[in-house]
Amino acid sequence: MNSTELKTAAHAAWEEHDEALAEQHFLAALAIDEQDAVTNYDLALLYKYQSRWAESLRYNRRTTELNPEDEAAWWNMGIAATAMADWETAAKAWAFFGVTLPLNAAENAAPDLKLGLIPVRITQGDQVELLWANRLDPARAQIVSVPMPDCGVRYQDIVLIDGAPRGTRELNGKDVPVFDWLEFWQRANYSTYVLEANVPSALEANTLDEMIAESDMALEDWGSNVQMLCKACSEGTPHEHHDTASEATVAWQPERQFGVAALNDQALADVLDAWQAAHPEVEITEVYNALDAQEDDAENDDMNEAAQ
Template identity: 35%
Template sequence: MRKSEAKELINQAYAAWEAEEWQRAADLYEQVLAHFPDEKPSAEWWYDAALGHKFLRNWDKAYELGVQAAARAPRGEGDPAYWNLGIAATIRRDWAVARDAWTGFGLELPAGEGEIDGRFGHACVRLDTHGQREVVWIERLCPTRGRVMNVPVTGGRRYGEIVLHDGQPNGERVVDGSTYPVFDELLLFEPSELPTLQVTVAAGEPADLEALITLFADHDFGAEPASGLTTHCACCSEGTLHKEPRTAHEGAQRVCLAAPEDEARGLLDRWAGEKAIGRSWSGLEVMG
């Protein structure tokens, strides 16, 4: 291939990219890279080709091309080639490459080998289940994975599942003056076995409901008032939303739970039995 031909193909690739024709753009880049893998601008071509396959959710190709892009990127300077490779390697559970990619980006990881199980703070993820979207809180385990800490209302989604999310925030939530990013889900990484339940509880005072939430949390289960769910349009959801800290209140109310049904009944009985007056429950239902 002559350089003049390569230049024309690259121009076609740029045009396809602008039109969001990811497959065509990636194919054109690869045609050129097969002949000119190490030209001065080739690092950009490798990156765009890998990114196109990321958009297509073709993770094997995103990984293959991402390795080449990262090999041509400066280490420790936040180059996005490493981030995209970290995502693709994590999806393939290639932990050695994922760890090297995050380090190459400039992040500090927990010492060790294998799967990354760290404490990267809290964030939100916009779950996407066949077009149904729901923003939930997660505990971040690594730069791209997090454990869901809410009881989702979307069918088929569960408390405790591990989701893999994109690296570019798409919105933010502000709570008590602290700002948390909202990431878009890329895929469900590990499902949770905890079913979703709903129950009606009567709480004599706000502290009673907080005690129930704490009791379930102490057993690695979930519990939260159903009234905590709010609905936003896509424009608002992808912007900055100021959220009030969770506040419990007294009275009869529906509560979402994440626990095996028998254990949930036992914990509800224990909670109700801790006070002679002011606590009761009824109508436990399995929702999914």
């Protein structure tokens, strides 16, 4: 096959989810014409979605050499460099977009540009959840919501995000873009606890929120803050039937389910004891650790050792 036929076959294989064959065809096409910027970019993109960051960085860099005005290649080079904590290369990539990345060569510290809150779409298999996060730089964000346990993400996890926004959410009266996550960049030490309680009014819930915040933990009222969306709304802007609250959701429901991010059992137990002392009318029905940070990290360590 000639170069054109190989590239066509590569894209056909990619669409059929045969990524190994797609890679083989792209490489064969480049063996014929290594100066083809488009094929270099396509191969880099394939590696990006496989989290093969060294290869993605290599071919994105080559694309920018061949086509210095290719914005997508510069952005994906920044993502790949960030995934590898190659801050010097990331700084060069973001400079193309007018973003200055401060470098601390002595400590090689990860930068925090304080780019504001953004919603991040976490997709793992069939599980999809939108979480609020502080954007640290163009390619990283730190989760500030308490995710549902099935999501697998924890409060304060830092995740790598893609560059192209898909959909919007409202924040302080303004639409902000939603970004898709790519993978974990750094795991946090927080565990996710589920707290089920009979809470007579919003007063008691607000007290718990304040106590949790003062103890360097985080609280999410899953009874009021979690909203199920259709696929179109998840990937776009929620439309009217999702934005209109019914009387049932407006009225206070005493049976509440909260998500709590805490570093350990005792820290949470101390706050709950103080909460019930302040509001003896509250009845805690169940508390359990639904996503244990230590167990999760141990599993990751075992997997890393097995891979070595």
